[in-house]
Amino acid sequence: MQTKYAKMLYVSPIGELSLVADDHYLLGIWFQGQKHFERGLSLGNLVEVESHPILNQIASYLDAYFKGQNQDLSQLPLAPVGSDFEKRVWNYLRGIPFGQTVTYGQIAKDLQIASAQAIGGAVGRNPWSILVPCHRVLGAGGRLTGYAWGLDKKAWLLNHEGASYQENKK
Secondary structure (H helix, E strand, O other): OOOOEEEEEEEEOOEEEEEEEOOOOEEEEEEOOOOOOOOOOOHHHEEEOOOOHHHHHHHHHHHHHHOOOOOOOOOOOEOOOOOHHHHHHHHHHHOOOOOOOEEHHHHHHHOOOOOHHHHHHHHHOOOEOOOOOHHHEEOHHHEOOOOOOOHHHHHHHHHHHOOOOEOOOO
16 A cells, blocks of 8 residues: 655745655655655655644744744654765754855865765755755855755745855856
């Protein structure tokens, strides 16, 4: 029998999000059509719901975030997915404070990884955007680079938090 997952749509100030969970964990938060959208899940496995214990909790966290409230997210029920390397990077992301940023290079240095590019790959596959704040990771010199949701949304989230960054020169 195929495992079914609960899916709830959440309307945010920057677009509609798909929240997906099983009975125990949040599997991910995605924008419609983003890179890695609902990675590993098929439409046949998803059941749209209006209420779900985990997804209701996540929606409350998102409501608070979009109101500008910083919350302790350390107890979020995140699914144990990803490689060991990805989990290390995602755990690091959880420690970046609201309104602050770090570069891919700094994460590589802190985690003693030779490649900032490898860090970028793991950051890009983070399935819990906003709650595991990959938008707080910038390129060298604090430049706005790479974001599965698009740079416009990354800039919106950083501006919302009052974080500083450098615009890319055209």
